[in-house]
Amino acid sequence: MSAVTLTTPVADADVRALRVGDMVTLEGTLFGIRDATLIHLFDRGRTTRFDLAGHAVLHTAPNVRKVARSPQFPAGYAPLCIGTTTSIRMERFTRPLMERYRVRIIVGKGGLAGESLTAFRELGGVYLAVIGGVAALETTWIEAIEDVDLDDLNPESLWKFRIRGFGPLQVAMDSSGGSLYADVDAKARARRAAVLASLGVR
């Protein structure tokens, strides 16, 4: 296990070097996406003016306040509370995000499943686990909302965050086929029979 700081956009080799259990702190830019953003990008033929190549995306939709544009608030939004949503709903979008937009890091909570793990292996990607429900803390890692696209979907817009010390985040799925979620699930299911027996259930 190692602890690394990665500044986005990242080099493919740096992502492929990560293994489950490593701790990553992100610097630079982080893009916020979620259900409606992805549905519109991949099912409704819309596109974004942002270049996501080599970047990290966060499964989120923030609480923001509309303010006048300024150097502090370049997009006209002040971040109020930014956290992470459950990733699994967006499982089918991992591969297209990586293939079409060359996204290499997905930051989320709760984990992704087999299709994403295959995409990470084939295309060189990782999943970094944020601790869900700790948004007050996570908000302090966001310096500013630099830009926003597809804002008719607000709050499910495509957000461009400027971050500082975003993490540490645990590598929970890697490009060598490792998945902490799959490991924990397999162990838990192996205990099922004993747990039911302790309840007197056959």
Place this chain on the structure above:
Amino acid sequence: MDVDTRQVEEVARELYIRALKILPDDIKAGFARLDRDETDAGGKRVLGTMIRNLTGAEATDNLLCQDTGIPIYNVTLGRNVQVDGVDLEAAIVRGCERATREHPLRSSIVHPITRENRHTSSGRRVPVIHVAFSERPEELAIEMIPKGSGSENNSWLRMAVPADGVAAIERFVVDCVLDAGGRTCPPTIVGVGVGGSADLCVHLAKIAATRALGSVCDDPEGAKLEHALSAAVNELGIGPQGLGGDATAFAVHVELAATHITMNPVAVNMQCHSARRARAVLTPGAVTYGF
């Protein structure tokens, strides 16, 4: 006691914001207990971060979690409380909408078909408003629950049959916890509804999931079941955030209702670790906030 619905509107507004910012004392105590007992280093790290977030949110007057949830208001009318029910509901909706606009809060509510977000945290039949009655004289209580979607998306109903017995209930709860894994933001409160009709059973599961930690089902059979299941699910090793560890659930809570001779329904509804709720009690001349 005559209820002033302008006051109800203010209370409904205040409750939504309070619920999002201050975790109830019983949940904080639950965190302390889980942190003390956690034997997995990774699980301990995750719990520590969650606990830091609680103090951080209060110190910065920020929301605990970015998910403003699906707003639920549980209204309990005591004896001799006079209010126009239509006005009462409208006041709650206005309060919920004002909290969203004035704080501001992310509106998480959309039309289920068009997915249109009106940015009001309200829509057809939302906020969810439940009305119940109590013996307590001259008292109107309002509980607000911003129910997060990560846990709400993990809700299940099984219409088991009498021949399946209590074993079907126990097996179902264990399997729901397994299927949920880390998606529900564990440690959770696993709410279990047993009996009733299909809709009542699911409603009971929600009541169970949002009950205070330390409370016990007032039916002895239900209490026995929740005690056994609380120990059982924490043997699975799913742990905080599903990343492994002891603390999978703060507790399993069970609520019961009588059911039909042919039926054996069981429902599960989970509450995430950001187990937010706020409560206000209106009495003549006073409003008292708590959990």
